[in-house]
Amino acid sequence: xxxxxxIKEGLLIAFRAIRANKMRxxxxxLGIVIGxxxxxxxxxxxxxxxxxxxxxxxAFGSKVLYIQKFPWVxxxxxxxxxxxxxxxxxxxxxxxRQATLVDAVAPAVSTVKDARYGSRSVLNAWITxxxxxxxxxxxxxxxxxxxxxxxESDGGRPVCGIGANVAEKLFPSVDPIGQTIKVGGxxxxxxxxxxxxxxxxxxFTSDNRIYVPIKSFMTQFGSHRDVTLNVRVAKNADxxxxxxxxxxxxxxxRQLKPAQEDDFNINEQDLLTRVFGAITGIIAGVGFFITGxxxxxxxxxxxxxxxxxxxxxxxxxxxxKAIGARRRTILFQFLVEAxxxxxxxGIIGLMISYPLSLIADQVLPTAMPLSVVFIALxxxxxxxxxxxxxxxxxxxxxxxxxxxxxx
Amino acid sequence: MNxxxxxxxxxxxxxxxxxxxxEVHALCGVSLQIHKNEYVAIMGPSGSGKSTLMNIxxxxxxxxxxxYEFNGVNVSEMNDNQLAKVRNKEIGFVFQTFNLxxxxxxxxxxxxxxxxxxxxxxxxxxxxxEALEQVGLGDRQNHKPNELxxxxxxxxxxxxALVNKPSILLADEPTGNLDSKTGDEIMILFEELHRLGNTIxxxxxxxxxxxxxxxxxxxxxxxxxxxxxxxxxxxxxxxVS
Numbered sequence: 001x002x003x004x005x006x007i008k009e010g011l012l013i014a015f016r017a018i019r020a021n022k023m024r025x026x027x028x029x030l031g032i033v034i035g036x037x038x039x040x041x042x043x044x045x046x047x048x049x050x051x052x053x054x055x056x057x058x059a060f061g062s063k064v065l066y067i068q069k070f071p072w073v074x075x076x077x078x079x080x081x082x083x084x085x086x087x088x089x090x091x092x093x094x095x096x097r098q099a100t101l102v103d104a105v106a107p108a109v110s111t112v113k114d115a116r117y118g119s120r121s122v123l124n125a126w127i128t129x130x131x132x133x134x135x136x137x138x139x140x141x142x143x144x145x146x147x148x149x150x151x152e153s154d155g156g157r158p159v160c161g162i163g164a165n166v167a168e169k170l171f172p173s174v175d176p177i178g179q180t181i182k183v184g185g186x187x188x189x190x191x192x193x194x195x196x197x198x199x200x201x202x203x204f205t206s207d208n209r210i211y212v213p214i215k216s217f218m219t220q221f222g223s224h225r226d227v228t229l230n231v232r233v234a235k236n237a238d239x240x241x242x243x244x245x246x247x248x249x250x251x252x253x254r255q256l257k258p259a260q261e262d263d264f265n266i267n268e269q270d271l272l273t274r275v276f277g278a279i280t281g282i283i284a285g286v287g288f289f290i291t292g293x294x295x296x297x298x299x300x301x302x303x304x305x306x307x308x309x310x311x312x313x314x315x316x317x318x319x320x321k322a323i324g325a326r327r328r329t330i331l332f333q334f335l336v337e338a339x340x341x342x343x344x345x346g347i348i349g350l351m352i353s354y355p356l357s358l359i360a361d362q363v364l365p366t367a368m369p370l371s372v373v374f375i376a377l378x379x380x381x382x383x384x385x386x387x388x389x390x391x392x393x394x395x396x397x398x399x400x401x402x403x404x405x406x407x
Numbered sequence: 408m409n410x411x412x413x414x415x416x417x418x419x420x421x422x423x424x425x426x427x428x429x430e431v432h433a434l435c436g437v438s439l440q441i442h443k444n445e446y447v448a449i450m451g452p453s454g455s456g457k458s459t460l461m462n463i464x465x466x467x468x469x470x471x472x473x474x475y476e477f478n479g480v481n482v483s484e485m486n487d488n489q490l491a492k493v494r495n496k497e498i499g500f501v502f503q504t505f506n507l508x509x510x511x512x513x514x515x516x517x518x519x520x521x522x523x524x525x526x527x528x529x530x531x532x533x534x535x536x537e538a539l540e541q542v543g544l545g546d547r548q549n550h551k552p553n554e555l556x557x558x559x560x561x562x563x564x565x566x567x568a569l570v571n572k573p574s575i576l577l578a579d580e581p582t583g584n585l586d587s588k589t590g591d592e593i594m595i596l597f598e599e600l601h602r603l604g605n606t607i608x609x610x611x612x613x614x615x616x617x618x619x620x621x622x623x624x625x626x627x628x629x630x631x632x633x634x635x636x637x638x639x640x641x642x643x644x645x646x647v648s
Binding site: 005009016017020315316318319320321322323324325326327328329399400401404 | 462465467468487488491492494495496500502506508510511519520522523524525567571
């Protein structure tokens with residue numbers, strides 16, 4: 001019961017004191033407002049980047065493995081990988097026959113060519129040569145039409161599937177299906193339009209790509225190219241088991257001796273997620289440190305003003321002590337005052353940063369998470385209590401005789 | 408009952424350490440007793456130790472040595488929180504400069520000791536109103552100190568001192584900041600409160616004010632110089648307006 005009185009009295013005194021020193025309170029609160037705005041916006045931005053990444057990374061498919069000459073992520077010597085032998089298209093058939101834990105394997109080779117339809121063109125589009133198995137292996141979704149068949153693939157027919165961005169640019173008003181486009185000067189009939197994937201990895205998604213049968217790719221755009229094997233892991237298979245199996249098969253294909261290390265890499269989305277997680281972790285650390293500094297400065301402002309407030313009210317503290325206020329009561333009174341100032345600052349800060357986060361939403365897929373709101377309020381309360389503590393403690397331990405004598 | 412000892416001081420000494428070997432002897436062994444419903448004035452020139460004695464009696468300060476019993480309880484070795492409780496329940500302070508909270512109205516000022524005493528909200532309002540009515544300010548509850556005259560402010564302060572029904576009223580130069588007419592009115596109020604059974608200790612350096620009391624204790628150089636009953640007491644017969 002006594003505690004509730006103290007809270008009520010503390011709040012009352014705090015509001016009176018804040019009202020009595022409006023300008024001072026506003027200026028002090030400003031420090032906290034700025035701190036909370038910067039910290040919450042930082043949190044929102046990081047949340048946004050993470051969400052954007054998650055959305056983008058899903059374009060790679062969570063159960064898709066990429067057997068390649070180069071690892072996606074490496075700190076080691078590029079030349080080591082550069083000097084590895086290229087992977088070959090035939091490996092795909094071999095892996096398909098040998099592997100038990102995979103559903104589909106599609107070889108893929110890529111180059112950059114211009115694509116044209118009438119007077120419209122896409123310069124430097126990514127052209128990927130692959131097989132009919134690609135759609136299943138990569139898990140991309142078809143928006144319209146069908147992907148090329150095994151016959152069309154094996155026969156090297158002049159047919160293609162195009163990504164959403166390519167379709168938009170070449171066919172702003174015409175239905176692309178059945179139209180013939182020129183890829184690097186060669187005619188291809190459009191069979192497929194893929195669904196838009198979006199995200200941060202534009203070049204790696206289907207959006208800016210044109211898929212053609214690998215056979216025609218090899219004859220028209222050159223055959224000495226490094227091949228990527230896209231492998232879809234079977235639904236019920238464990239991804240690590242599948243990787244292990246693929247590794248064994250690939251070592252056999254490459255005729256590696258037991259002592260030799262792999263001369264290929266099996267890449268997966270998870271790898272990107274991990275690296276990205278580490279990078280955003282560092283950005284978040286640095287970001288929160290810097291924005292946290294502004295909150296810290298705000299806290300110093302609170303501490304400063306609370307010291308002034310305590311000194312100004314020395315006599316009042318003496319009177320309160322004379323009529324029976326305990327140390328704890330006085331301590332509590334000033335802590336509540338500091339906490340209220342900070343909490344008000346936190347609320348105002350959120351009222352500013354929330355609309356700003358909605359503006360940021362235009363660029364990054366983000367909205368301020370509810371957890372950030374709660375944490376921000378909690379942090380501002382904490383800043384108040386921490387920075388108010390020393391001044392409040394000084395008030396609490398004042399000698400009543402000295403305090404009463406103070407003019 | 409009327410003769411029970413409220414304050415019992417035995418060989419109270421208070422030394423202030425001024426750094427180094429130097430010590431100021433503010434009180435050098437004061438012994439005195441004050442009974443219930445006494446009206447005592449403590450007098451002395453500045454530097455006599457009068458203020459120190461008042462602070463010790465008021466439990467704002469503790470003696471360096473000696474025994475202080477308040478209602479038979481030894482308070483000379485109490486800690487801060489225990490002293491705060493004694494001040495809250497047993498002692499009503501009236502200051503020369505009133506010392507009201509400027510931002511609070513009269514009612515809230517009077518409520519304050521009850522808040523610290525943990526009295527429930529409804530009881531608090533009732534008791535505070537009663538105390539204000541007792542000092543003749545029932546109609547000024549919602550006025551802030553700056554909307555009241557000096558005499559009215561001191562009455563609010565007296566109401567605040569009375570509201571917890573303390574064992575003693577400790578008034579430090581209560582008329583020091585008032586003109587003589589208003590001062591007289593305050594003295595009439597004290598007379599009335601004494602008549603109602605309150606124990607009053609008046610700390611003053613004005614002979615005229617001290618003569619309202621029944622007993623005058625004179626302090627000089629940290630010791631009791633004289634302690635005698637007033638023979639030609641000033642009796643103000645007027646009643647509280």
